[in-house]
Amino acid sequence: MSKLVTVFGATGTQGGSVVRGLLENTSYKVRGITRNVESAKAKALSEQGVEMVQASMEDVSSLEGALAGSYGVFAVTNYWEIFDQAREVQMGKNIVDAAKKVGVQHIVFSGLPAVKKLTGKACPHFDGKAEVDKYMFQSGLTATSVQYAAYMENFLAETNYTKLESGGYLFNFPMRGTPLDLIYAGSAGAAVAAIFNDVEKFKGRVISLSGDRKTVADYCDIINKVLGPPVQVNPSPMSPDEFGKLGFPGADDLAAMFAFYQTEHPKYSVSETKSLDPKTKDFMAFVQDNKEKIRTILKCEPFTDGLSSFSPRTLNLLLLVASKTFLLLRFAEQNMRKLITVFGASGTQGGSVARALLKDGTFKVRGITRNVNSEKAKTLTEQGIEMVEASMEDPSSLKRALVGSYGVFALTDFWEVLDKDKEAQMGKNIVDAAKDAGVQHMVYTGLPSPLKLAGIPCPHLDGKAEVDEYMFQSGVTATSVHFPTYMEVTFRPHMLRKVEPGKFVLGFPMEGKPLHLIYAREAGTAIVAIFKDAEKFKGKVVSLSGDKKTVAEYCEILSEVLAPAHFTANQMTAEEFSHLGRPKTAELGAMFKFLQTEHVKYNQEETKRLDPETKDFRTFVTENKDVYLSLMN
Secondary structure (H helix, E strand, O other): OOEEEEEOOOOOHHHHHHHHHHHOOOOEEEEEEEOOOOOHHHHHHHHOOOEEEEOOOOOHHHHHHHHOOOOEEEEOOOHHHOOOHHHHHHHHHHHHHHHHHHOOOEEEEEEOOOHHHHHOOOOHHHHHHHHHHHHHHOOOOOEEEEEEOEEHHHHHOHHHEEEOOOOOEEEOOOOOOOOEEEEOHHHOHHHHHHHHHOHHHHOOOEEEEOOEEEOHHHHHHHHHHHHOOOOOEEEOOOOHHHHHOOOOOOHHHHHHHHHHHOOOOOOOEHHHHHHHOOOOOOHHHHHHHHHHHHHHHHOOOOOOOOHHHOOHHHHHHHHHHHHHHHHHHHHHHHHOOEEEEEOOOOOHHHHHHHHHHHHHOOEEEEEEEOOOOOHHHHHHHHOOOEEEEOOOOOHHHHHHHHOOOOEEEEOOOHHHHOOHHHHHHHHHHHHHHHHHOOOOEEEEOOOOOHHHHHOOOOHHHHHHHHHHHHHHOOOOOEEEEEOOEEHHHHHOOOOEEEEEOOEEEEOOOOOOOOEEEEOHHHOHHHHHHHHOOHHHHOOOEEEEOOEEEOHHHHHHHHHHHOOOOEEEEOOOOHHHHHOOOOOOHHHHHHHHHHHOOOOOOOEHHHHHHHOOOOOOHHHHHHHOHHHHHHHHO
16 A cells, blocks of 8 residues: 655645655655645646645644645745744744654655854754754654755746846856755655655655755856857856845845855765665756756746746745846956956067957956056056056065956066066065965966076076976965967077078077977967866966977978078077177077976977967968068068
């Protein structure tokens, strides 16, 4: 004979799912509790074989009649219909008392953790259910508490999204990068049915259900991937405290919940949920199941499926939340994208990074300059870059300049100061300021140390290596990017010497050894890719290269593209170059000696992975043919 399980909330999300899970199991008959047996949803369940009975959680006598003959009970209470913790608790206790009185053999209550007890911060819609849990376990009934993670169905509520004026959407869960457990509540009923199937195993226990555990950013990425362009959803930048100050009814309660989710106390278990129901769906499956509903919401087209299940009070709340969402618009527009601050934004390296960040659109961009009124600074401002004034030698100005930055792209220029120690101190000042400002990812354009690796003093490399070491030991999440020689150096007269009409010498003294080059002006895309995957690149040195050839091979390319001009490789040794006696030649000669050693680790393949459109030297020369012709003439 089939056992009777009575389900509260049978017309709602949780209860409806449990009804379906029980109906799939022929061991049970199912009774549903409703306040109106004549409603369309109640009649639909009756047609599926569910016995629908009328009762109120606030009327103990009606509950006793509704539970008579039940082997099991699935109970759920809804704080959001009444906004009254004490009243919700009493409803839960009424169900427990009625179940005990009529001899129910197994009660499963949809409880939640006691947030106030665990964190000291009140969260009424959790704390009330925790109080019912405690009362139930002390009642003498055979009982199980099932604690649901946050519903995946929250992503089907239009009020949880903010549409941005710049395009795209913000999902308003203030989790700040902490993973969040989610459950597809509408399909979790099979797990609850499994609990009823094994009362001995689950009596007296708390079972915490979860179908997936990811960051909100990861969940948003799944939506973006499944729905494809033009859909673009990003996580809220708000903290729980900021969320709590929005002022709508329940904001403080929800803020406390989100703060709780970011502690060590939640104990939701994807593995246990899967052991109860191997068909438990993750978020990807949920989005696949509901992609048309989500698409409709994000296009702001009418979508009313399920709204009839809300009480007038709940609908009013949703409308109020929606109105408050508009107050988030400017905040979201300004703060959804993380801020990257770029040093050297008006130069070759920094300018390339700034342009690539603007083109990608994932991040906001701030540029550091010594003069915000310069023509270059004004041009960058017109392009959408926030320009601020700071000096690498003034730590206080650096701290102000980096406030609010998620990431920093930093570089130092030895050739401006011609002093290794001074350059190193500038770099260290940036690191210290980044740490003080709470920067989450610093990318510094460092270089290897010829002195340490090969015994060759080379101040403009050694100083940057010293900054690299300091940065990696600072505790800041950091990546060092090593640029090889710029392709743009071949524009300089001392590297492209005219020896007679139509004949030129490319001046790199590499003695037949290959030389790595990079098109520095277009290398910024690779840096953006590093910022977009901090976990992969933190603590790493990434050595960029766009091409690797001998100087003679580079000369062949120049001769082919710029024909009839002819180019040959410099036959001078690095040692001879260092003794030319001109400014910088001793320093550069030491660098060329080092570049001929086995210590050079630049990597074309990794550069191409970061930016598949990385350009080689032939492409560089072809694109800049007019520049070469002008120089040659």
